[in-house]
Amino acid sequence: MTYCVGLLLNEGMVCLSDTRTNAGLDNISTYRKMFHFEEPGERVITIMTAGSLSVTQTTLARLREAIEDPGATEETSIMLAPTMLKVASIIGGMLCQVRLEIDEKMATMKQAASASMIVAGQRKGGAMRLFLIYPEGNFIEATEDTPFLQIGEHKYGKPILDRVVKPGTPLADAEKAVLLSMDSTLRSNLSVGMPLDLAVIRRDACTVTRQRRIEAGDPGFRAMSEAWSKALRDGFTQITLGA
C-alpha cells in the first residue's frame, strides 16, 4: 500500500509520501513515490504516486520521455503545458493509457492493475494547484473547503488533518500535521513504511523550497511521534466522561 498527502495552503503546498511497496506481504521493497519536475522560478510540478508500481513507473518514464522529446509541444510535455490544468490533463491521459495497456496484459491472468496520483504545481504568474488524478485519468482539485488530498491508505491519517488543516495554516504547522497524519498511518498499516519524503513548495517560489528524507529511526520524527502520543494520552486523561 501507500500513503501520500498533499496540502494546498495560502503560504504554499506541502507534500509527504512513504516509500513502501509490496507484492504480497512477503515481498516488501522501498521505492520513492515523490517526483519533482522543475525549472526553478518558472515552473514546479511534484507528482506523488500510489498503486501498481509497473503502472506508476511506466507513466513517469513516459512523461519524462515526452519532456525530452525534441518534438515536445504544449500538448505533450508537462514542462511546456500552458496551465496547471493542462499539466493535470496530460498526466491523467498518460496514467489512463498506461493503466489500460497493463490492465490488458494482466487480464490474461485474471488480474488488474491500477494507480492514482497527486499532482502539486505552480507556473510563474499562475496559481498554485493541487490535483488528485484517478486511475481513469479524470481528476479533482483541492479547494478552500478541502485543502488537502490523500491517496492510498487515507483513513488512519484523516482525523488529524480534518481537525487541524485550514487554508491559513502556516507551513511549519502544516509540516507537523502531515507528519502526524503519517505517524498514525504507519502505526496502523504495515504496508505503509519509512523512509518518508517531504517537500514544501512555497507560494510563488516555483521551485521545491524544502526537501527532506526522513529515515527510519530519525530522532526528530521519533521525538515528535512520542510527544504526540503523550499529548493524546494527556488530553484523554483530562477529558471528563459526559454521561
Place this chain on the structure above:
Amino acid sequence: MTYCVGLLLNEGMVCLSDTRTNAGLDNISTYRKMFHFEEPGERVITIMTAGSLSVTQTTLARLREAIEDPGATEETSIMLAPTMLKVASIIGGMLCQVRLEIDEKMATMKQAASASMIVAGQRKGGAMRLFLIYPEGNFIEATEDTPFLQIGEHKYGKPILDRVVKPGTPLADAEKAVLLSMDSTLRSNLSVGMPLDLAVIRRDACTVTRQRRIEAGDPGFRAMSEAWSKALRDGFTQITLGA
C-alpha cells in the same frame, strides 16, 4: 455502514455500536445493532452486528427462535450452551447458514450479502470472552495483547484505541475511549450515525451493568467531543517540529 467496538478488560467488557443503516446513500434508516441476551447472575451475551440488515435480522431472529424452542438443547440455544466458545460457535453457524441462504437469492441479481458480529459474554463461573465472528462463521477472540475488536468502519477509530486501551484500563476510561473512537468515525464516515448504544458488562456480574442510548445532540457526548477536539488542537500546538 456501521461501527461497533467491544473491549475486553480486567474490570469488565464495554460495547458500543452506532445505529445507521443504508441501502444506498439516498436511503438511510436507524436500526439498533446491539442485542442483549441475559439470565441475570447466570449468563449474559451481547451481540453487535454489521453488514446486510437482512442477514443480521434473520440470524438474530433464528437465534431467538432456537432459545424459545421447547426442544432447545446445549447445541442449539445460546442460553443453554455450556461455554462461551459454544455460544460463539452456535452464532457463527447460524450466521453462515443465513448468509448462504440469502447469498443464493442475491446471486440471481449478481449481488451478494454479508455480515459480521461481535459477541461479548460470560457465564457464571466462566471467564469473560469477546469474539469477532466472520461472515463464514469462523471467529477470533480478543486477548491481552489485543483487548479490543471492531467491525464495520474500523479505521478512523482505531488510533485512539491503539494508544489508550490496555487490559488494565478502568471501565470509566474505557467508556471514554470507545466514545472518542466513535466520535472520530462519525466525523469521517457519514454512513455511521447517531444515536449510539453503549453497554458495560462488569466482570462476574453476568448481566448488563450499564446501558445508555446516546441520542444525536446529547449534551454530555457533545461536550466530550468538543473537549477532545480542543485537547487535540492544544496538543498539536505544543509539539515542536522535529526537523
